[in-house]
Amino acid sequence: xxxxxxxxxxxxxxxxxxxxxxxxxxxxxxxxxxxxxxxxxxxxxxxxxxxxxxxx
Amino acid sequence: xxxxxxxxxxxxxxxxxxxxxxxxxxxxxxxxxxxxxxxxxxxxxxxxxxxxxxxxxxxxxxxxxxxxxxxxxxxxxxxxxxxxxxxxxxxxxxxxxxxxxxxxxxxxxxxxxxxxxxxxxxxxxxxxxxxxxxxxxxxxxxxxxxxxxxxxxxxxxxxxxxxxxxxxxxxxxxxxxxxxxxxxxxxxxxxxxxxxxxxxxxxxxxxxxxxxxxxxxxxxxxxxxxxxxxxxxxxxxxxxxxx
Numbered sequence: 001x002x003x004x005x006x007x008x009x010x011x012x013x014x015x016x017x018x019x020x021x022x023x024x025x026x027x028x029x030x031x032x033x034x035x036x037x038x039x040x041x042x043x044x045x046x047x048x049x050x051x052x053x054x055x056x
Numbered sequence: 057x058x059x060x061x062x063x064x065x066x067x068x069x070x071x072x073x074x075x076x077x078x079x080x081x082x083x084x085x086x087x088x089x090x091x092x093x094x095x096x097x098x099x100x101x102x103x104x105x106x107x108x109x110x111x112x113x114x115x116x117x118x119x120x121x122x123x124x125x126x127x128x129x130x131x132x133x134x135x136x137x138x139x140x141x142x143x144x145x146x147x148x149x150x151x152x153x154x155x156x157x158x159x160x161x162x163x164x165x166x167x168x169x170x171x172x173x174x175x176x177x178x179x180x181x182x183x184x185x186x187x188x189x190x191x192x193x194x195x196x197x198x199x200x201x202x203x204x205x206x207x208x209x210x211x212x213x214x215x216x217x218x219x220x221x222x223x224x225x226x227x228x229x230x231x232x233x234x235x236x237x238x239x240x241x242x243x244x245x246x247x248x249x250x251x252x253x254x255x256x257x258x259x260x261x262x263x264x265x266x267x268x269x270x271x272x273x274x275x276x277x278x279x280x281x282x283x284x285x286x287x288x289x290x291x292x293x294x295x296x297x298x299x
Contacts, residue, residue, distance in 0.1 A: 002100050012099065015109035021174055022112050025167045026094065029116055032159060033272065040279045047286050048299040055296050 059141050066137075066145045068285045069294045075278045082275035090268030096261035104258075113171040115262055118246075119269035120164040124192060125227050127157035127273070131199070132224035135217035147213035148288060150220060151203055152281035156273060158196035165189060168241075176240055184233035185241035188226060195223040209288070 006012040013019050097115035104111035131153050137146040168186065169179040180186070199216055206212035234243045245254045252259060289295050 005100060005102055015112070016103075018109040018112075018174060021110050021170050022098075025113050025116060025170050026098075028166065029120070029163050032163060033276070036156070036159060036276055037279065040276070040283055044279065044283050044286065047283065047290070051286070051290055051296060051299050 062137070062141050062143060066143045068145050068148065068289055069292075069298075071145055072282055072285055072298065075281070079275055079278045082271045082278065086268055086271030086273075086275050088268070089264055090272050093261050093263075093265030093268050096264060097258070101258050101261050102255075107175055110171060110174040111258075113167050114258070115265045117164060117167040117171060118262060119266045120160050120167060121189070122266060123269060123273055124157060124161040124164045124189065125230055126270075127153050127160065128192060128195070128220075128224065129227055131157065131220050132227075135220035138213060138217045139221065144213070145285075147217060148284050149277075149281055150199070150216060151213075152284045153277055154196050154199045154203075156277055156280060158193060158200065160273065161189065161193040161196060165193060181240045183239040183241055184237040185230065185239050188230040188233050191226055192230060195219075195226060199223075 006015075013023075015022055094115055098112055101112070101115075103109055131150045134143075134146040134149045134153075137143045138150070165186075168189075172181070173179050199219055202219055203212045203216045206215070233239060234241055246252045246259065246262070254262070286295055286299065
């Protein structure tokens with residue numbers, strides 16, 4: 001079950017011609033999820049600052 | 057009595073307190089399991105006999121498709137709670153979950169389209185599964201647009217809840233579309249009833265990816281809901297104390 005499915009890093013990247021479909025999907029998903037977390041965290045930080053400034 | 061119980065345990069203040077403690081657990085286990093599932097699926101799972109390596113998109117496509125539907129179902133439960141018991145936290149949670157639902161439905165549609173190119177020879181087909189998932193994406197956008205179009209937020213909460221409840225009819229249609237109609241999209245490969253047609257060497261990393269994706273989305277949901285609760289309750293004393 002834990003045997004590597006590819007014999008080299010090049011094979012892994014190329015995936016018999018299917019790498020061009022597989023990698024963009026994973027990369028875009030990771031980008032969307034990371035940006036979502038970053039955007040929400042930044043908004044919370046800014047809102048906290050605004051609330052703090054308004055109350056002081 | 058039920059109403060009193062629900063209102064006691066659904067105050068935004070106690071929700072923020074409890075979920076802030078749970079957040080580190082969800083984010084750490086979610087990202088770890090999602091990474092494990094994807095590395096397992098991309099590096100160690102064997103090549104598919106028919107689809108070759110393009111099938112490896114399954115470790116992303118299936119979790120995102122599952123949660124695209126689960127998030128909407130969650131929203132519909134919240135919508136009922138808001139309409140029946142006037143729980144304001146429920147409305148906040150719908151508003152927080154909708155953009156995450158839209159995001160994950162977009163990922164499901166995008167990954168499915170890319171997977172379709174080498175597998176079906178086309179990136180899009182107006183078949184029942186794909187079309188009903190597109191309708192789900194439009195529903196998420198509709199919920200967000202409807203809520204954003206009212207200046208009276210209480211009225212916006214109620215109308216948004218009604219729209220969510222009406223739209224939940226689409227969820228069983230998505231689920232059963234591959235059985236009710238002849239679709240290009242394949243029938244389900246995994247089933248809770250045990251009729252799973254996928255090999256364990258592919259099933260285990262898929263299951264790990266599903267759990268990891270779920271926990272990651274819950275942690276994003278917690279963050280988004282905190283943001284929305286702070287926005288809505290920014291003039292309350294407990295928010296001033298909390299921040």
